[in-house]
Amino acid sequence: MTKDNYTIGLYGIAGVYNYGCEAIIRGTEMIIHKKWPDAHIKYASSRPDDDKKRLDGCNVEIVPRKLFPRSSIPGINRMLATVTGLHLKTPYREDLDWLKGCDMIFSIGGDLYTLHPHHKDHKIKRYYNPLIHFGDIVKSKGMPLVIWGASVGPFEGWPKTKKYFIKHLQEVDLITSREHITTNYLKGNGLNNVIECADPAYLVPSPKIKENSNEKITIGINLSPLSSFFSFQPEQKNEIIEKQAKIIELLIKKFNANIILIPHVVCTFNENDDDLHYLKHVKSKISENLRNNVDLITDDIGFIKTKEVLSECDVVIAARMHCAINSLASGIPTIFLAYSQKAFGMAEYVYGNTNMVIPLNEFMNSEKTINLIEYIIEKDINKFINKRMVNIKNEAYIPLNYIENLF
Structure with a gap:
């Protein structure tokens, strides 16, 4: 044809x-x-x-x-x-x-x-x-x-x-x-x-990329009920949320950081797939004296406007695969919270290794999480990511010639 x-x-x-x-x-x-x-x-x-x-x-x-x-x-x-x-x-x-x-x-x-x-x-x-x-x-x-x-x-x-x-x-x-x-x-x-080839999501542009003008480090965090379901038993849900709140508190104290909690799925008809509902619960468990350091994106803003929020961060920690992709495409160093093999595969594809992966059940290990953020800050890997993104975005078009031969 x-x-x-x-x-x-x-x-x-x-x-x-x-x-x-x-x-x-x-x-x-x-x-x-x-x-x-x-x-x-x-x-x-x-x-x-x-x-x-x-x-x-x-x-x-x-x-x-x-x-x-x-x-x-x-x-x-x-x-x-x-x-x-x-x-x-x-x-x-x-x-x-x-x-x-x-x-x-x-x-x-x-x-x-x-x-x-x-x-x-x-x-x-x-x-x-x-x-x-x-x-x-x-x-x-x-x-x-x-x-x-x-x-x-x-x-x-x-x-x-x-x-x-x-x-x-x-x-x-x-x-x-x-x-x-x-x-x-x-x-x-x-x-x-x-x-x-590259995930097609890497290609989506943002109409406006903001840079973080805050002297404090800003850490974007995406957590999801789906990832918790894959990693823990249902009866552990409240316990895990409390532990996730505690590691966020430690990050605030260690880095004098601002935290942005970033949903990547807003699903009002199913709270078991709704990042916003889950992150509200996480924020509610953070100590009141530290809660002023935590912003939660409460509006349903979509992929492109979320990219603007991610671009304000110095580091992003993401459980949702496409939140990580969204962040990386904006040039932001991103840690994958893994609840399946796909996070390891994508980290290897982007970084060439799996050093930037933390299994979700190890996220509450404060030493591991803090060491990885310190590594990101010390090594200043933004230049590597921006260079890698140029190649990745080109690789998104690899299938075209193969597809043409199928018609």
Whole structure:
């Protein structure tokens, strides 16, 4: 197929209330339209009205994802798949009429091809993942399928699940891996449809980058309920929040620092995914005599305006992957708080090593956290980051020639 006005569909994310998902959409639109300025991009959204407001200025068509009722045949098929792992290849649980006219589909989301922290292979039923079911349908329609800007796996320890994922991943036309660990894992499992490139979120520009004019060091901190869920038991939640508040107090005292608590997901309909709700709880546990040193971003400001806040910081500590990416793209030294392998992979991709990673369950280790911040201040690594960002932003465009060959 040779033309310039391709139609590319984007599918996978739950909504751009997650600022990282907003950045994926914005960065992907920039990449596609650099190569094909007349391309039509459809983003299938579960929250079309909200997403339209949040994606203002982004040249994509937002089409609604419509879930069929439970009593319908697709709904029954969905329940059958969830309960037993068995299902008809069609119909899918959603109305896929929007696929008509698409020349290619990008499966987007960053880490949707990974596993729940408490996942187990069921002794009886087969594993089922609706995203893989969707991908199978796309392939059955003869459309190229690209897994876009992803961290994938690992699936070791779950042989049924691994077999299920690997089979699908082998049938995908292209997987663009955003970090080394995923690349090596997939190639080590025999996949030859993998290339490595930068996460599209690195490309999103900021209309205004501020510099910190405060004599005090400013430390931006992003903590999330999702990362705590992955790292700790549910009954530990309050205990962990109190410990996280204590390490923030220590950072204030050690560095005479100002702290900015920065949400990167604002999810009013699910507090278990809402950074703002979580960070309010953290701030409430900080001693009153130190609370004046702590600012909390309470407005729902989106990815681009959050970049402005991050640019005011001297150091950022981030649990959310795309908060870390947002900060790094602004030239700010960033520490990854790891709750999965993807943080180690991204740190290695950016820094060349994993020295800038603290496992979330070690964040409360004051000595380790303080030593790393002291290292950042002493070494003045901003120049390295800014130079690295030039290369990374160029690497975001690597997939274009591969994609062109798929049409």
